[in-house]
Structure formats: C-alpha cells, structure tokens
Amino acid sequence: MRDAYLFRNPRVVDPASGRSDFADVLVAGGRVVEVGKGLEAGGARELDCSGLVLCPGLVDLHTHVREPGREDEETVETASAAGAIGGFTALCPMPNTEPPADSRAVVEMVWKRGREVGLVDLFPAGAVTRGREGRVLAPMGEMAASAAAVDFFTDDGSCVADAGVMRKALEYARGFGAVVGDHPQDPALAGSGQVNEGVVSTLLGLEPWPAEAEEVVVARDIALASLTGGRLHLQHLSTARSVELVAEAKARGLWVTAEVTPHHLCLTEEACLTLDPVYKVNPPLRGPEDVAALRRALASGTVDAIATDHAPHSREEKEVPFAEAPFGVAGLETALAALLTYLVEPGEVSLERVVEALTAGPARVRRLPGHGGPIAPGAPANLCLFDPSEIWVPEERHLASRSRNNPFLGRRLRGKVVHTLLRGRFTLRDGRLVG
Amino acid sequence: MIKHLLSASQLSKEDIMAVLDTARALASLTRVGVRKLPTLRGKTLALLFYEPSTRTRFSFELAAKRLSADVVSFQASGSSVAKGESLKDTARTIQAMGVDAIVLRHPSVGAPWLLASCVEASVINAGDGTHEHPTQALLDLYTMRERFGRLEGLEVAIVGDVLRSRVARSLALALKTVGANPTFVGPPTLLPARPEALGAGVSFSLDEVLPRADVVYLLRIQRERMGGAYLPGELEYSRFWGLGPEHLEMMRPEAVVMHPGPMNRGVEISWEVAESPRSLVEAEVAAGVAVRMALLYLMLGGEALHR
Numbered sequence: 001m002r003d004a005y006l007f008r009n010p011r012v013v014d015p016a017s018g019r020s021d022f023a024d025v026l027v028a029g030g031r032v033v034e035v036g037k038g039l040e041a042g043g044a045r046e047l048d049c050s051g052l053v054l055c056p057g058l059v060d061l062h063t064h065v066r067e068p069g070r071e072d073e074e075t076v077e078t079a080s081a082a083g084a085i086g087g088f089t090a091l092c093p094m095p096n097t098e099p100p101a102d103s104r105a106v107v108e109m110v111w112k113r114g115r116e117v118g119l120v121d122l123f124p125a126g127a128v129t130r131g132r133e134g135r136v137l138a139p140m141g142e143m144a145a146s147a148a149a150v151d152f153f154t155d156d157g158s159c160v161a162d163a164g165v166m167r168k169a170l171e172y173a174r175g176f177g178a179v180v181g182d183h184p185q186d187p188a189l190a191g192s193g194q195v196n197e198g199v200v201s202t203l204l205g206l207e208p209w210p211a212e213a214e215e216v217v218v219a220r221d222i223a224l225a226s227l228t229g230g231r232l233h234l235q236h237l238s239t240a241r242s243v244e245l246v247a248e249a250k251a252r253g254l255w256v257t258a259e260v261t262p263h264h265l266c267l268t269e270e271a272c273l274t275l276d277p278v279y280k281v282n283p284p285l286r287g288p289e290d291v292a293a294l295r296r297a298l299a300s301g302t303v304d305a306i307a308t309d310h311a312p313h314s315r316e317e318k319e320v321p322f323a324e325a326p327f328g329v330a331g332l333e334t335a336l337a338a339l340l341t342y343l344v345e346p347g348e349v350s351l352e353r354v355v356e357a358l359t360a361g362p363a364r365v366r367r368l369p370g371h372g373g374p375i376a377p378g379a380p381a382n383l384c385l386f387d388p389s390e391i392w393v394p395e396e397r398h399l400a401s402r403s404r405n406n407p408f409l410g411r412r413l414r415g416k417v418v419h420t421l422l423r424g425r426f427t428l429r430d431g432r433l434v435g
Numbered sequence: 436m437i438k439h440l441l442s443a444s445q446l447s448k449e450d451i452m453a454v455l456d457t458a459r460a461l462a463s464l465t466r467v468g469v470r471k472l473p474t475l476r477g478k479t480l481a482l483l484f485y486e487p488s489t490r491t492r493f494s495f496e497l498a499a500k501r502l503s504a505d506v507v508s509f510q511a512s513g514s515s516v517a518k519g520e521s522l523k524d525t526a527r528t529i530q531a532m533g534v535d536a537i538v539l540r541h542p543s544v545g546a547p548w549l550l551a552s553c554v555e556a557s558v559i560n561a562g563d564g565t566h567e568h569p570t571q572a573l574l575d576l577y578t579m580r581e582r583f584g585r586l587e588g589l590e591v592a593i594v595g596d597v598l599r600s601r602v603a604r605s606l607a608l609a610l611k612t613v614g615a616n617p618t619f620v621g622p623p624t625l626l627p628a629r630p631e632a633l634g635a636g637v638s639f640s641l642d643e644v645l646p647r648a649d650v651v652y653l654l655r656i657q658r659e660r661m662g663g664a665y666l667p668g669e670l671e672y673s674r675f676w677g678l679g680p681e682h683l684e685m686m687r688p689e690a691v692v693m694h695p696g697p698m699n700r701g702v703e704i705s706w707e708v709a710e711s712p713r714s715l716v717e718a719e720v721a722a723g724v725a726v727r728m729a730l731l732y733l734m735l736g737g738e739a740l741h742r
Contacts, residue, residue, distance in 0.1 A: 194544075197628050198628050198629050199628075199629045199632040201627070201628055201629075202627040202628050202629040202630065202632045202633060203444075203604070203632050203633065204544060204545075204566055205544055205564065205565035205566040205567070205598075205599065205600075205601060205604055205627075206544050206565070206566070208628060274548070275544070275545035275548040275549075276548070276552075277545070277549075316521065319521070319523055319549070320521065320522065320523070320543075320549065321522065321541065321543035321544065321545040321546035321548075321549050321563070321564075322543070322544055322545030322548070322549075323543040323544040323545055323546075323564055324543050
C-alpha cells in the first residue's frame with residue numbers, strides 16, 4: 001500500500017472522541033483507516049511510536065502570516081513551514097496585511113498561496129470593516145462566498161472601537177453564519193500603553209496599558225452578543241477579569257468563545273524588566289495573578305482555544321530600544337513545547353486539556369472541516385506526533401519563520417514535535433520538514 | 436564595581452558608599468588645587484547624547500577630562516543618526532573605534548540596555564526617556580550626605596510628575612537602598628501605579644508632608660502636561676504642589692530644597708525658594724562633577740578611595 005502507515009503504540013490523545021490511551025493508528029490514502037490495539041500492518045509501513053503522543057494536527061486560530069505586504073517578516077511559505085515544525089495542520093491568517101484582507105481578492109490570494117505551499121491548510125480571517133478602519137462594514141458576504149469560504153471576521157491588530165459598528169457587525173455576520181472576532185483594547189484607555197499597568201510600568205516608566213482597557217471591551221462585546229444573538233470570539237485574552245466575564249457569558253448561554261496565547265499562559269510581566277523587546281507584546285504580559293487565572297480558565301474550559309498570535313517582526317524593527325519596538329512575539333514552532341513545559345510538566349493543566357485547546361477547541365470555534373479530530377476511520381489524517389519527554393533548547397536553527405522574535409529561544413523546553421501529517425502526507429518527519 | 440550602570444537598582448549600599456566616598460576624596464583634591472589627575476590616561480569615553488542636555492553632558496565631560504581620559508562627543512543632530520542610522524549600528528561603529536565607556540542619553544526607555552547588549556564597552560545611562568537617570572541620583576545622595584552627614588533615616592519628599600520622571604525613579608531606588616525614606620507627592624494623575632515597587636510612600640498633599648521632610652525634592656513640571664487630562668493648569672498645580680515662600684515656614688529648621696534643573700520658576704518652585712539659603716541647587720551641580728569622576732574612576736578600573 002502506498003502512503004499507508006501504521007503508527008505503533010503511541011499514546012493517542014484525541015479530545016474530540018475523549019480518547020487518551022495507548023493504541024495503534026493505521027493511515028492510508030490520506031485518511032485514518034483504523035484505531036485500536038494490536039492492528040495488523042498489512043502492507044503499511046510500520047513506525048514504532050512508543051513514548052510518543054499522537055493527537056490531531058494542531059489548529060492555530062491566530063497567525064500573522066504577513067503576506068501580502070511584509071514578506072520580509074513572513075510569508076505563507078515560511079509561516080506554513082513554521083506551522084508544520086510546531087505540529088500544526090491548520091492556520092488562520094489574520095487580516096492586518098497590506099493591503100488588508102477586507103476583500104475577496106486578498107482572502108483568495110492568501111488561501112491559494114496556502115494550497116500551493118501545501119504544508120498546512122489556511123483558513124484566512126477577513127476584516128470586519130473596510131481597511132480595518134472601524135467605520136464601514138467590509139463585504140463579509142463576498143469573502144464568505146469566495147474560494148477561501150471565510151466564516152470568521154476580525155479587525156485584529158485593532159479593536160472595533162465603535163460600539164455601534166460592532167453591534168452591526170455581529171448582526172450582519174449572522175446572515176452568513178459567521179463569527180466576529182474582536183481584539184479587545186479600548187483605544188482611549190490603553191492609549192500609547194506599552195506594558196502592564198502596575199509594578200512593571202512603575203519600575204520602567206513606560207506608558208501603562210491597564211487590564212481594564214481590555215476588560216471594558218470584553219464586557220461591551222458580551223453585551224452586544226447578548227443584544228444581537230451574534231457569534232462572538234474574543235481574541236488573546238490576558239486578564240483574570242476578562243476570563244471571568246467569559247465564564248459568566250457562557251453560563252448565560254451566549255455564543256461566546258475565547259482564546260489565550262502561549263506567551264500569556266507561560267510568561268509574566270516580570271520578563272519585561274529585562275527591557276528585551278522580544279517581550280513587548282499586545283496585550284502586554286500580565287502579572288502572576290492574571291497568568292494563574294488564565295491557566296485556571298484553560299483548565300476549566302472557559303477558554304476554548306490556545307492561539308499563538310504568531311506575530312513575526314524583522315530584526316531591524318525589534319532590535320531597538322524597548323520603547324521603540326513594535327508589539328508582537330513569534331512562536332508557531334515552540335507553542336506546544338512551551339505549553340507542555342510551563343503548564344503540563346508542573347501539573348497545572350492536564351495534557352489532554354492542553355491538546356484539546358490546540359485541536360478540538362479551536363476547530364469548534366471556527367467549525368473547521370477535517371481538523372481537530374476525532375481520529376476516527378474515514379477522517380482526514382491530519383495528525384501531530386510529539387515526544388513529551390524530549391528536552392531541548394530552541395535556537396534560531398530550529399525556526400522556519402523569517403523572524404526571530406521568539407521569547408522561548410534559549411529556554412529549556414520539554415516536549416518536541418516529531419512528525420506532522422497533513423491528509424496522510426508527512427509535512428514534518430523525524431523533526432525535519434518534508435517537501 | 437558593576438560593568439554597566441543602567442539602573443539605580445543595580446547598586447548595592449556598598450557600591451553607593453564607595454562612589455560617595457571616592458567623590459569626596461576627589462572633591463577635596465580639587466579644593467586644594469589639584470585640577471587634573473592622571474588616573475584614566477589612555478582611556479576613552481564616548482558621550483552619546485540623543486537629547487539636549489547642558490549639565491549632565493558638561494559634567495561627564497569635565498569629570499573625564501579631570502581624570503585625563505580622552506573624550507569623544509556626539510550629538511544626534513548633524514551625525515549619522517540624522518541619516519537614519521540605528522542605535523545598534525551607531526554603537527557598533529563607536530565600539531569599532533575602541534572606546535572604554537559610553538555615556539548615553541536617549542529619549543527611549545531601554546536604549547542603554549540595547550547598547551549594553553551589543554558593545555563591549557561599559558555603558559552608563561545618563562537618562563533613558565521617562566525611565567531612569569542613576570547618576571543624577573548618586574549626585575543627589577552625595578549632596579544630601581554632605582549636608583546632613585548621613586543618609587539613613589532621611590525623609591525625602593519627591594514632588595511633582597513622578598509618573599514620567601527618570602530622576603524620581605532612580606532617586607527613590609537609591610534612597611531606599613541606603614535606608615532613607617522617599618515619599619512621592621503630587622496630584623494622583625502624576626503618580627505611578629505602584630509606588631511601593633520603588634520603595635516609596637505616597638501623599639497627595641504637600642502641606643501634610645512638609646513638616647516632617649528633611650529634603651523637599653522638586654521635579655520639573657513639563658509645560659506640555661498642562662491643560663490636558665493630567666492637570667487642569669499651571670496655576671492650580673502651583674497652588675497645591677508648588678513650593679512657595681509660605682512653605683519655608685512650615686519646614687523643619689534644617690530642611691533643604693533640591694531640584695535637578697532646569698527649574699520652572701513660578702510653577703514648581705517660587706523665586707524666593709530658589710534663592711533661599713535652603714536651596715541646594717548649585718551644590719547639586721557642583722557635586723555632579725565629583726560624583727561622575729568617582730563613578731568613571733571606579734567603573735574603569737580604580738579602587739575605592741576612602742575619606
């Protein structure tokens with residue numbers, strides 16, 4: 001059998017089916033054929049996967065691919081390769097490109113580039129408003145009806161600051177069954193804030209970016225979701241009160257989902273005291289109480305997805321004084337390893353829950369076909385296999401991203417992706433990119 | 436001694452005392468007519484000033500020259516910076532010419548940290564944006580110790596726009612390290628979120644703090660802060676937080692007034708206060724040279740000199 005593989009004896013962690021035990025997985029013709037103990041290889045090539053975890057290919061709801069417009073920082077090709085190295089089989093490019101993804105032409109272009117590269121599936125997000133300017137609705141229907149079949153809109157990078165516009169967006173998107181995402185940041189309250197308001201802003205004399213600048217928009221958006229019956233997704237939440245508000249909204253039965261990033265789960269504002277611009281990110285890294293609350297919200301299921309907010313920046317732009325550097329960290333290649341190291345190893349969040357928030361959780365938010373599991377006969381073989389005990393220190397040579405602003409470089413991490421398969425074809429094999 | 440001086444928080448009590456003792460020894464040499472010492476002959480100091488400065492720049496230059504170091508000086512306007520060169524490239528260019536220390540004044544928080552990460556020379560932060568100005572704190576501590584004979588237990592009211600003052604941040608950190616008690620005073624909109632992180636107490640009322648202060652340290656109020664959402668205006672600031680002649684009566688007999696300059700007379704400080712015998716403004720400037728001499732001497736290889 002060509003392209004038939006038997007993954008022998010990994011621990012299969014498949015949150016969509018609730019499975020977490022040792023089993024064999026047989027893949028052929030791009031699909032899962034069988035999952036069970038003691039499977040016959042038949043003509044399939046057998047791979048000894050003892051000690052590995054096999055899970056659905058990871059799904060990133062929040063990737064800055066930078067194409068079109070900033071190909072010096074990242075391209076569809078390099079982001080796809082970074083994704084494959086990190087165990088991802090699906091990425092959702094954000095619309096803050098140049099020009100912005102506020103039209104059929106741009107979302108189709110990004111989607112087609114993804115198909116040509118073929119290392120991950122791309123599900124581009126469209127802009128909510130024209131030019132991401134927050135005033136006039138973008139042609140959501142055109143983008144939904146395009147080849148990219150966009151069903152998720154956000155002005156990410158900017159908040160939809162005008163409550164009236166956000167209300168209309170949530171209402172209008174209902175017409176296409178689409179989700180509206182928001183980057184919650186009250187522009188007046190966050191001002192030119194650079195770091196979390198508190199100890200770090202006090203010590204560094206940098207403009208403070210208070211937690212409340214996020215929380216007032218989270219509260220507003222939830223009120224608007226209630227008013228409109230629209231589907232709301234809150235992006236990169238960073239504070240304790242934000243996730244509390246999401247829990248309340250979910251308890252009320254509203255269609256509200258939320259994501260957090262690996263860096264907000266793993267790092268605290270204290271990192272900013274080094275004044276290394278690699279830690280400058282929007283929203284800013286928060287205090288230990290906020291990080292602990294995000295971890296609890298992840299464990300409890302209040303947070304639906306872990307999304308990387310992979311935001312590559314060129315060396316020239318990041319190697320400047322902290323106050324001058326752009327916001328953003330890159331991290332597709334290291335996301336899983338960082339989460340395993342900072343959350344799973346100390347026992348704060350279970351392996352199953354972290355895997356769920358990287359697979360079934362995000363796939364549910366965007367209803368992505370064929371991604372996030374379940375790993376069941378007939379399903380596309382989008383898979384990630386990782387060694388949960390391998391210890392490594394990420395260096396620049398491990399990255400495929402064009403940019404180097406990854407805060408986990410040089411840190412000892414435990415857990416490394418070994419194989420990634422997109423529809424039964426290896427995109428990463430034994431830790432090396434394929435194709 | 437530390438290799439780079441970026442933040443006052445890097446300095447231990449012993450470091451600070453070594454600088455102050457050495458400065459005192461150097462100042463007494465100057466007083467007896469020794470204007471130039473051969474100590475740093477053959478060493479080169481680069482002054483990189485990306486912001487206008489009179490006293491800091493002059494006092495570093497004088498300090499280096501009195502120790503016989505060579506000084507190269509650089510002003511952002513009219514240099515490669517005006518042509519768009521990055522700080523990192525400028526730093527490497529200067530490094531390649533072989534300097535032993537770089538004194539940097541820059542409008543952006545974090546600039547000296549970037550510099551320290553890419554050059555081998557010692558880096559001295561001479562003010563980075565709204566963040567820190569550690570050598571100003573050292574010269575202020577020197578001035579206070581010369582006046583009071585001690586630092587421990589001194590009550591220091593730091594009054595004004597603490598939120599954006601690099602002087603206040605470094606001064607509070609250094610005061611705490613030596614066992615003095617800084618208190619930030621000003622309108623709530625100009626105070627930082629967590630003053631205790633800098634080791635300082637807080638008061639919104641100058642009148643309340645004055646009777647117990649040994650030092651009233653006034654910060655320069657930036658005129659551009661007036662009239663926005665931070666402050667209603669100069670008159671209101673001056674009425675509640677400016678130091679006027681009527682306040683001199685409320686102060687302890689031995690209490691002094693300090694100001695890092697340049698002063699806005701009539702806003703944070705009245706003419707009468709600036710000219711009163713309580714004012715140590717000129718002593719601060721004079722201390723700047725001796726303290727910076729001591730710092731350069733210690734950082735570039737000398738042993739601490741004791742009284």
